[in-house]
Amino acid sequence: MAHDPQELLKRLFGAAVDSADPAKTVARHLPERPRGRVVVVGAGKSAAAMARAVEAEWSDVTGVVVTRYGHAVPTRNIEVIEASHPVPDQAGADAAQRILAAVRGLGPDDLVLALISGGGSALMTAPAPGLTLADKMQVNKLLLASGAPISMMNRVRRRLSAIKGGRLALAAAPAKLVTLAISDVPGDDPLAIASGPTVHDPEADADLSDVAQMLGPDLPEAARRLLLEAPEPLPAFEADYRMISTPLLALQAAAEIAKAAGVTPLILGDAIEGEAAAAGQVMAGIARSAALHGLPVTGPAVLLSGGETTVSIGAAKPGKGGRNTEFLLALAVALDGLPGIHALSGDTDGIDGSEDAAGAIITPDTLARARAAGLDPRAVLAAHDSYSLFDRIGDLVKTGPTLTNVNDFRAVLIP
Numbered sequence: 001m002a003h004d005p006q007e008l009l010k011r012l013f014g015a016a017v018d019s020a021d022p023a024k025t026v027a028r029h030l031p032e033r034p035r036g037r038v039v040v041v042g043a044g045k046s047a048a049a050m051a052r053a054v055e056a057e058w059s060d061v062t063g064v065v066v067t068r069y070g071h072a073v074p075t076r077n078i079e080v081i082e083a084s085h086p087v088p089d090q091a092g093a094d095a096a097q098r099i100l101a102a103v104r105g106l107g108p109d110d111l112v113l114a115l116i117s118g119g120g121s122a123l124m125t126a127p128a129p130g131l132t133l134a135d136k137m138q139v140n141k142l143l144l145a146s147g148a149p150i151s152m153m154n155r156v157r158r159r160l161s162a163i164k165g166g167r168l169a170l171a172a173a174p175a176k177l178v179t180l181a182i183s184d185v186p187g188d189d190p191l192a193i194a195s196g197p198t199v200h201d202p203e204a205d206a207d208l209s210d211v212a213q214m215l216g217p218d219l220p221e222a223a224r225r226l227l228l229e230a231p232e233p234l235p236a237f238e239a240d241y242r243m244i245s246t247p248l249l250a251l252q253a254a255a256e257i258a259k260a261a262g263v264t265p266l267i268l269g270d271a272i273e274g275e276a277a278a279a280g281q282v283m284a285g286i287a288r289s290a291a292l293h294g295l296p297v298t299g300p301a302v303l304l305s306g307g308e309t310t311v312s313i314g315a316a317k318p319g320k321g322g323r324n325t326e327f328l329l330a331l332a333v334a335l336d337g338l339p340g341i342h343a344l345s346g347d348t349d350g351i352d353g354s355e356d357a358a359g360a361i362i363t364p365d366t367l368a369r370a371r372a373a374g375l376d377p378r379a380v381l382a383a384h385d386s387y388s389l390f391d392r393i394g395d396l397v398k399t400g401p402t403l404t405n406v407n408d409f410r411a412v413l414i415p
Helices: 006-018 046-055 090-103 134-147 149-160 169-173 211-214 221-228 247-260 274-293 322-335 364-373 377-382 386-393
Strands: 037-045 062-066 079-084 111-117 176-182 240-245 264-272 301-307 341-349 359-361 408-415
Touching: 006 176, 006 247, 006 341, 006 359, 037 046, 037 090, 046 062, 046 079, 062 090, 062 211, 079 149, 079 377, 090 134, 111 169, 134 211, 134 221, 149 211, 149 221, 149 322, 169 264, 211 247, 211 322, 221 322, 247 264, 247 301, 247 408, 264 341, 264 386, 274 322, 322 341, 322 359, 322 386, 359 386, 364 377, 364 386, 377 386
Parallel strands: 037 062, 037 111, 062 079, 111 176, 176 240, 264 301
Antiparallel strands: 301 408, 341 359, 341 408
8 A cells, every 4th residue: 555554544534524623614514694593503513513604794792602611712702612422510500591592583584593513402302391401411321321322312311301302492482493414313314413402303292111121220300201201293394404514524525535545445334333342343353354255345445334323231330432533452462453444433522422532543563562561452452442451552643622513433454
């Protein structure tokens, strides 16, 4: 391979992130200016960057958005609130009430511009009647520990919310509402991005009794009742929902960089879910087949994929890690030093889980270097302590907050 593998992997990751930069995408999707006021609201890891991009085009707008701590950027008139992710906090609850207040009392000539991106579900927290913020925090902790797919998490969050599942849109009526969204979910389902605050929820009356049982005895009683009881139906409405960046577009951007470098890209999918370690084992099988047999692609090539895996930690106290570093460590263990294969996996928001790295890189000698540092890769994987291993051998990828989020990016280079 003519290019340095690690340098090329970082360029591919950079292209994926750059494709979802709000400064380059928001302006193309703005609606016509209304006769009345423009009120901007939003939630997510990209909310502040999106708000700044709106202000670059429309100077006389007001509003409020909430983003993750460390993800704020300067804006002129749109207020930016920072809150906790992935477990909600009081700042996020206060922000949700400020957002609801901002959209109430508007008329049909006014426009509410909703800026929605990944992470908005935890950041914009408005407990349903009868629930407390402490209840919501406990439910989120249980969901994160359960290993439940993001679709199930969002279904629960919508049921337990006073703002998600279309309730923000209903509060904004009769003003016109346009949503600009950056997708971070498999399949780009608007209902799943930040738990769909501006789209109708056809699953509002879904039976969630199995989820209540799965979350066990630590589920707050008020939340259990809401999951078991059939809710009142919400009125249906039409949504002007504009997807401005998606995981597939990010993978395609990376594929173009690979082609220019003389490497054949193979996009395996943008919606890969399941346990991170299991995904790493499966990807190792595909990479091994490609390297040894030229199937499903002949090298030099790169296997590209996106989506959101999960890490089920169970009752044991986990080490430091995220789904991307866990995927990579499982991939390295399964490859067992197969020559020539390098890989990068990272969260496009720049934060893998709750640590300070976007992800990491593996090389053919990752396991050897880890063992030389006194680490047992299999034991580290079992302890969900992958961050510590990559930190020790110097292979973490640190970008800082990227102010966007199109979910995870995985690239496996085949010689």
